[in-house]
Amino acid sequence: MDDPLVIAGESFSSRLIMGTGGMPSLDVLDRALVASGTELTTVAMRRVDPAASGSVLDLLAARGIRALPNTAGCYTAGEAIRVARLAREALGTSWVKLEVIADERTLLPDPIELLTASEQLIADGFVVLPYTNDDPVLARRLEQAGCAAVMPLGSPIGSGLGIRNPHNIELIVESAGVPVILDAGIGTASDAAIAMELGCAAVLLATSVTRARDPELMATAMREAVQAGRLALRAGRVPRRRHAQASSPAMN
């Protein structure tokens, strides 16, 4: 595997992690996930609905995509820990995308609850991937607590506003010893490419694909944008210059 994404000792060839929320149907979701090339995809944990038809888990299993349970909708460390434990039992995975949000209007992470939940889940043997603010200090604290990655937001969940503070993302990447995964806020393909050019190890997105006019086509765009951004990072961009620099030889 060339240039794999490695999280907690496990390798992935795709650097695009997908969410599944907001898809009009499982069939559209299936086609978009295949187009995205993703190998790791988030799911939420909710009460069993006896009337539900089809299962996102069956879909992921059929495509060989690993399910990453999240704790979406939790407002306290206690709630998030309970959901993570249910997810571990239901899905047989100790990996969790930890979300502890502060309020419904912004869906921003609550940093205090997030760090508390991370510490307790790590002590309980979980591999914790926290959805965090784009705060370099909090990212460092989460890494010190033992998180397997840090997942700063580009902008609020579902906003499509892209990366509002690229400088902070760069600061997080510079000092992180674990993968930095840009999570939330991606609006279109260029946002995903920028995340990778800033040095993120991967991008996690949902809304920009699931609510696109053509989710399958946007999933293809995201796959290629993540690859392009990663290649550009490895290739090394030219320095920015104040003035022109001729690319053709001078006239004799």
Next chain:
Amino acid sequence: MTITVNGEPHLAAGAMSLADAVALLTTKPAGVAAALNGEVVRRPDWPQTPLADGDEIEVVTAVQGG
């Protein structure tokens, strides 16, 4: 006795195990977890977990999200 399963009251005529309560909602052999009064109970232990009047049971699975 009356138990609460996913927020809905359920009147049980006789003795019930956690496995019986889960079976009210789903027969899926995997992908489901259950908590009894807030504590997760491992699937192999469901049949040996008796329920008592007033117990609250949560039965969850993975859905689209995130």
